Amino acid sequence: MKTSIQNLFLLSAILLFMLPESAYALPGFTRQTGKDCMTCHAQNMPKLNAYGRHFALSGYTIYNPDSETQSLIEGSEVALGLPAVLNVSAVLKARYIKSSRRDGLTANDDIVGVERGELQVLDASGLFFGGRIAENVGGIISLTDDSSDENDVAFGGKAVLSYPMLSGFGGLSLYSTQVNGAFSGMENFNTGLNSPLRQFENANGTNAAQATGVGRGPSTGLQMYYGDERFFATVGGVIPSQNNEGIDAGGSVIPFWRVSYNQPIGEWNVMLGTYGMNGKVKASDQSIDGGLIDNGALLVEVDKEVYGFDFEASGPIGNMMTMTTINVVTKNTVDPTPANLLTSTNLKKTDNEASSIEFQINPVKSLGVKLAYLDYTNNNPLVAQDYIESYDFDAYSVGLNYLARQNIVFDIEYTHNTVKSIDKDDFYDLYLSATIAF
C-alpha cells in the first residue's frame, strides 16, 4: 500500500512537470472550428457524439469562416481552400499499470514488468497534424513513438475526400496506421472498432473488438463511405499491416464492410451496427511483416475472416449523461500460409471471439463512473500475441474518469480477470492514466 501511494505521488509529480501552459489551450479541431472540445466529444475525449461523427464524416473540413486566423487561402485558376493555419495537436499520456497476472517472472523468479508496477510516461503519446487540407479534403496525420525495439517512430494517418450528398457526406478514406485497426479509415462510434473510440483505457480487459484484435493493430487500406445522422455504410479493402516503404500485395486486399443505423429518440441516440471482413491478401513475408524486400523473400497468404455486431446508446438519465456500448465479435480468424512465418501482431494464426458491454454515467459533467464486462474465448490456444490472450477469461471492470479540463482527463480503472480454460489464478489489472491533449 505504501508503495502504491509512493507511485501515485511520483505519477502526480511527473504530470505536474509535464503540464505546459499550452495544455490548457484547445486542440487542433477546436482551433479550426472555434468550438469547444465537448461539442464533438461525449462525456470525455476521445469518445464522439453525434456532432463529432458529423465532423469526421465531413473529412474534418468544417471550419470557422468568421475566424481571422483560420481563414482560407483560395486559389485562382486551380482550387485551393487551404486553411491559413495548420492545426497541430499533441496528445500526452502517462500511465501507471499494476497487475497480478504473474506472467512476468524472470529466471530468478523476480517479478518484472506490469506485475511489478510499470510507469509508462509518454507511451502512446504523439503529435497529430490534422483538419482541413483543402476544399473537400481533410485528414489526420500522426507521429507517435513506436513501441518496437527496431523503430523510433511510427508515421500514420488518413486522408479523407468528402462531399456533401443526400443528407450527409460521402467520400473516400485512404489510411495507414500502426495501432488503430482495419476500420479506422472512417469509423466514428465508440464501440471499439476504431481503437481510440472506446470507453476504457484497459482495452484488453473491457472491449471485445480490442481484446480479439479486430479493432486494433497495423492496417493499410482504402474505404468508401456514406454517412448521415442515421445511416452509415462503408466498404473497403485492407492489408492488415503497415509498412510505409511498401507492401507488395499486388492487387490482393481483404474486403471489409460495416453498416450501422442510429435512431435519435428525444435526447438519446441508439445505434445498432454490424461489420465483417473476409478475404485473403498475399505479399512477401518481409514487406508485410514490416521489413525490406530482398532476395530470399517468400510469399505469404493471410486469410482473415471477421464478423460481429455492435450497439451504442447515449443519452441522459435524469440530468446524468450515460453511454452504453456493446460489441460482439462472433468470429475472428487469421490464417497465414505458411503458418508461423510472420511475427507481426495481427498476422499470426488467430481464432477467437468475444462479447463485451460497457457503461458510463456522469453524475456530474466532469466525473464519470464506468463498468464493463468482457467474455473472451480463445479457440487457438497455441499462439498468443502482444495483446491477444491464449486462454479464455471473463473480466469485470470498474472505473472513474475525471475531467480536470475538457482536454485533461484522469482515469482510474480496476479489472478482475477470471481465467477459465487453463490452470491459472484469477488476477487483477490496475490502470491509472492521465491524458492531455493540446
Place this chain on the structure above:
Amino acid sequence: MKKTSIWFIFLIIFVFLDSAQAVPGFARQTGLECFMCHTQNQSKLNSFGRNFARSGYAMSTEVGSQSLIDGKELGLSIPTVLNLSVMLKARWDKGDDVINGKGRVLKSVDGDDVGSNRGEHEIFKTSTINIAGRLSENVGGLLEFREKEGKAILGGKVIAAFDTGDSYSGFAVYSTNNYGPFSGMETYNTGLYKPLRQFENHKLTNAAQASDLGSGAATGAQVYYAGEHLFATLGAYVPMHNSDGIDSGSTAIGLARLAYELPISNMILTVGAFGISGQAEASNTIFDPSLSGVVPRALVTVEKEAYGLDLQLEGDIMDVSTLLTVNAVFKNKTTLSDPTLMVGGGIFGEPEDAETQAYSVDLAVYPWSSLGFKVAYLNMDDKGPHTFEPDKIDAKDKHALSFGLDYSFRQNIMFTVEYSMVSPSRDDINDYTDALAVLTISF
C-alpha cells in the same frame, strides 16, 4: 537513438507549441496561393518561387494574416507564427521485370515476383513534416523531419539573404541525408536539387538523379549571388549527414554552379553549368554510422569529381504552359581511398566505388491549368569499376522513355501517373517497364 528521437519530438512540442497554433507553410507566411511560386504543379518553381527561395524564404507580404515582431535596439523581425507544413505521398508502384542494382529481377525463394514487380503499396512513403520560412530579418530556413524505415531523420538549411536591389546575395548552411550537395541553394527544375524535377520516378527520367549527383547525404555551406539574369554559387561540403558530428577537420569538397536566364518573348531560357571537385576525409563510422561497432574506426578519404550542363525553358507556347528541362552529367565519379574500411554487409566500398554519365530531356505541357502531360528520355552509362561487386558492372546502363500526366485536384493535392519503358544496355538484362501512380498532398 529511440529515446533521443521521441524526446526531440516533444522538445519541439514544448518549445514551439505557441507558434504551432498559427500560420504554417510558405503560402501561409505570404498569404499567397501555392501557384504564385509554383509552375504547372506544386513540385516545380517559377521565377517568383526562385526569388522567394533566394530571399531565404524570408519574403513576407501585406496580403497574409501574419505580422512581424520587430526588435528595438537589435534586429529581429520574426513572424508571429512558426510555419509548419506536412507533405504526404501515397504511391502504387507496379513494375514488369524491374531489376535491382545488380541487374537481377528479384524473386521469392519459390520464383514468384516480389517488390514492385508484384505491385507495391507505399502509403505514406517519403512523407515529411517541415518547419520553414522567415526566421528573422534577412534570415530564413527549412527544417525537415522525415520518417524512413521507422527511423527519425532530421535535415534542413538556414539561409542568410540580402536584398541588393534587383538581386539577392547570401549564404546557406545545410545538412541533408537525401537531397544532395546543391541543396543549400538551387532553384531550377533540372534535378540538381532532388525535390525540383519533373517526374516522380526520378531515377528513370532525370540525369542528375539517375547518376546520384543531385541526391544523397551532404553537409555544407554555399555562398550565392542571384541577379535578374545571373545565378552563381560556390560552396564546400562533405558527402555525409550525421547530426552527432562529422570529424572531417578542415577537409571539404568544393562545388560551383552558374546559370544565366535569358528572357525570350514570354519565355525564359536558362542555361547552366555545375561542377564538384575535391576530397573529404572523415571516420568511416561517421560516414556510415551502421558500421559503428562492426569495423574498427579509421579515417577514409572520399574523392569526388563531377561536372555537367543543364537547361530550362519555361513559359507559354500558344497559351500552353510549357517546361523543358535538360540535364547532362558528363562525369560523376566517387573514389574511396581504402574501400576495405567501408565493409558493410560484406560489401566493400559500395556504392562509393562509382562513376556515372547521364543525359536527360524532360518536357511537360499543360493544356489546362490543372492537367499536364509529360515525356522524358534518359540515357545512363555506368562506368563504375565495381571492383568488389563485378555483377554491378554496366547494370545501370540504359535508355529510358517515360510518359506521364499530372492532375492538380487542388493546388496542394496532385495525382500523378507515370509509365517508363527501359532498355538496359547489357545483353543479359531484359527490357522492363515501371508504372507509378502517386497522390501528393501538402498542407
